[in-house]
Amino acid sequence: MIAPVNLLLVAALAGVLALCVLGSLARSGMAGIKEAICANLLTLLAFGAFAFQATGAPLFLSVILANTAVALALCAYYAGLCRLVGRPVPRHFMALASGATLLVLAAYTYIEPRIGARMVAMSALMTGFMLAIAVTVGHGMPMNRSRYSYHFVRVVAFVSAVVCAARAVVYLLGIAAPQALLLPTAWNIAFMTLGVLTMPCLTLGTIMIIHDRMLADREQEANTDFLTGLMSRKAWWLQAERYCAQALRTRRPLAMLLLDIDHFKRINDTHGHAAGDAVLRHFGLLATATLRTGDHVGRVGGEEFAVLFPDLRSDAVMEVAGRLLDSVRRTPCSHGGSTISYTFSAGVANWIPGESLQAFFERADRKLYTAKARGRNGIVGPGGDADRQLLPTAA
Template identity: 75%
Template sequence: MIAPVNLLLIAALAGVLSLCVLGSLARSGMAGIRETIRANLLTLLAFSTFALQNTKAPLWLSVLVPNTAIALALCAYYAGVRRLLGLSVPRHLMTLGCLAALVVVAGYTYVDWRVEPRIVAMSLLQMGFMLGVAIVVQRNMPPHRSRYSYRFVWAVTMISAVVCAGRAAVYLAGLDSVSAFLDPTIWSVAFLTLGVLIMPCLTLGTIMIIHDRMLADREQEANTDFLTGLMSRKAWWLQAERYCAQALRMRRPLTLLLLDIDHFKRINDTHGHAAGDAVLRHFGLLATATLRTGDHVGRVGGEEFGVLFADMRSDAVLEVAERLLDSVRRTPCAHGGSTISYTFSAGVEDWIPGENLQVFFERADRKLYAAKTAGRNRIVGPGQEAERPLLPVAA
């Protein structure tokens, strides 16, 4: 049977390796990393001071310090997971739980020397934190990404909670009796073996979640136009190709609205490039508020935007485009204490089944060109050279 002290040494080495990996991620500034590092450091402190129980070290150092370190490590890890998932940290509840467990530990150390109640109290404390982490992770799994890392953490915390509950039950029922925490009984060694593996496994799971979140952030940056918050040209084009393939497979209509903000160069020359950026942001907000959630809108050029409407034909899209144009006319952009009125010109085309996306885009672009040629501030649809003239708006 492996000695408990050797188990603590193995766990300490695993903790050091975990800290090395976490240290390499600290520069990212990702929420929750510092708390996870703190949890591992406190766990190392607990393991090193637990090992002093077979020596003549004072009780405060061999009993109170390691149990306090374990309690603080649980708090740090739980707080780190919540911060990583963008949640608030219930500090008062965590503090009350830790204080209750540590009062039991202190009482059965200095008032009535009994190891079993201390083990029960700390087991229940750890079980509570592990169940808390499992619930938080389960409720906050990403809907559109791989959930492997989240499920890994959930599985580890649930296993840990079961182990802690079993350990508490064993010592409550008197199935094992120890005079010190590191007595090498079958039960104590079995529970210690499982216990020392928990923090390295949890740290591994946290690292996987951090990696997944960092990857999601980079993908978000690549797929989002930094100025308008709409889809970038590359992301829009890739998604548009998928829309075309889906429309062909399911035999559903697909319509493209291609629009260009009128006289945008004049806006930049008259009001400055910062004002031009404000107009682009303003249009992005109006488009988001006016269009449906599933409408595929992106910035495909400097002041040019594309919107794909799945399951809609051009007659319905023309109505939506008119509402968007009316919203733009009625809601000028506020910038630098002044307002900038602007409009857009647009072309609308229905997709022909089997048509190449580039050809589809070019057909809509020709309609857009027709709208601009006819005087701007208008929308041209299929079979039209230019829609009825609209009242001009100063840009």
């Protein structure tokens, strides 16, 4: 049977490895990393202080300091987890629970020395923190990403809560005689084997959550146009291909609006490139406010934008595009104390079942160039034998 001191050594080595990984992630700036590092350092301090029980060290070192480090480690880890998943940190509640537990611990160390009572008090505190961790990480689960790492932390926290609660019940009801932590009794070995691995396992789960968040951030950066906040060309194209495949399966209509801001080079030359960027951002805001939530809009070129309309045909899209064009005309862009008026030209096309996205895009692009050839500031869509053009209403 492995000795408790050896268990502490194994857990300490696991904690050092966890610290090395956390240290490599510290520069990412992800919320919760500093708290996780602090929690592991405090846990290592606690293990070292507990180990002094075998040397007959003063109780202040081997009991009070050791358990204070455990309480602070729990507070640090839970605070970091709350920040990581975007939940408020209950600092006052954590301080109250930890402070009350440590006062009880001190009383049963110096006033009425009772090992069992100390074990029950600390086990109750750890049970409460583990349950709080399980609940908090459950509330912070993402909607559209893998939840494996979150479930891992929940399971570790719940198992630890069960172990701590069982430890409290065993010593509270006198099922086993309380012994000093490092005595190699069956109960001590059983509880320590599960207990000392809690923080390394929680840290492993936290590292997985941090990694998942970092991947999500990188994907968001890659899929979002940094200037307008709309979808990037690559992300729009990939999603559009999925829309086409879905329309082929369901036989539902699908239409595309392809538009280009008129005389954008003139805007840059007259007002400067910063003003041109402001116009692009301004259009992105108007498009987001005017289009439906399910309409798939992205920036596919310098001043070119594409919108895919699931379940709509060109007639309905022409009306939506007309509202957007009127909104652009009536809401000029303000930049640097000046007002920049602009318009756009657009083409609308219906998807033909079985048609590739490239061919679909090119047909909408030809409509767009027809709108430009007819004087810009208008929208051209399919209309039987001849293209139909929609001009903006008078302001």
